[in-house]
Amino acid sequence: MTFKxxxxxxxxxxxxxxxxxxxRSMANQRNSVSxxxxxxxxxxxxxxxxxxxxxxxxxxxxxxxxFGNENVGWFKLDETFYQWYTPGNTETCVQxxxxxxxxxxxxxxxxxxxxxxxxxxFDAYIxxxxxxxxxxxxSKTETIEKLTGAQEPLGSYSAYQVYCYYPTDKQYLVMWxxxxxxxxxxxxxxxxxxxxxMDFFNYAQTYQMPxx
Numbered sequence: 001m002t003f004k005x006x007x008x009x010x011x012x013x014x015x016x017x018x019x020x021x022x023x024r025s026m027a028n029q030r031n032s033v034s035x036x037x038x039x040x041x042x043x044x045x046x047x048x049x050x051x052x053x054x055x056x057x058x059x060x061x062x063x064x065x066x067f068g069n070e071n072v073g074w075f076k077l078d079e080t081f082y083q084w085y086t087p088g089n090t091e092t093c094v095q096x097x098x099x100x101x102x103x104x105x106x107x108x109x110x111x112x113x114x115x116x117x118x119x120x121x122f123d124a125y126i127x128x129x130x131x132x133x134x135x136x137x138x139s140k141t142e143t144i145e146k147l148t149g150a151q152e153p154l155g156s157y158s159a160y161q162v163y164c165y166y167p168t169d170k171q172y173l174v175m176w177x178x179x180x181x182x183x184x185x186x187x188x189x190x191x192x193x194x195x196x197x198m199d200f201f202n203y204a205q206t207y208q209m210p211x212x
Contacts, residue, residue, distance in 0.1 A: 072106040094107070111184055132162055171195065172193075
């Protein structure tokens with residue numbers, strides 16, 4: 001068994017790097033199968049396939065304010081957003097939505113606590129690798145395409161990005177995993193949106209990490 005898969009299984013057993021809405025939970029019940037070949041041992045190999053803000057068109061926005069808290073961080077969002085809650089999420093998870101299909105998620109994981117549970121060091125790379133493993137396993141029982149990992153910043157923060165596309169729902173799921181400056185925490189941000197709402201991606205780019 002490779003180290004990657006060992007860590008992937010261990011993390012899936014002790015933490016919820018969740019999909020961002022109950023819409024995704026319903027999708028997990030489908031039996032259709034599709035799998036793109038994806039090797040994520042080396043994130044740099046995906047540099048040509050990442051999703052960046054340069055690829056998304058801009059949209060006009062109204063006045064924005066901060067949404068979030070000092071535990072997970074903040075987004076700068078407009079008044080069209082409302083708080084969202086997905087049953088089964090971690091206690092620290094915070095979500096905001098414009099619709100049941102356009103959802104932003106923030107969460108945080110304590111590295112020392114995670115190391116104690118999985119028996120090895122925990123950081124953003126390990127967290128992203130575990131999420132890739134989880135989605136790879138899910139692709140055996142549901143239709144998931146474009147499963148990709150990349151080293152792609154979120155705003156001004158270095159991050160490991162994981163994204164995929166659900167063709168049945170015509171919906172993207174894009175996630176970022178970031179180490180805190182002192183390496184004591186891993187911050188998680190996700191954006192879920194329909195292919196007709198690609199500019200929703202830009203809201204995730206407003207993320208601000210808490211001061212450590």
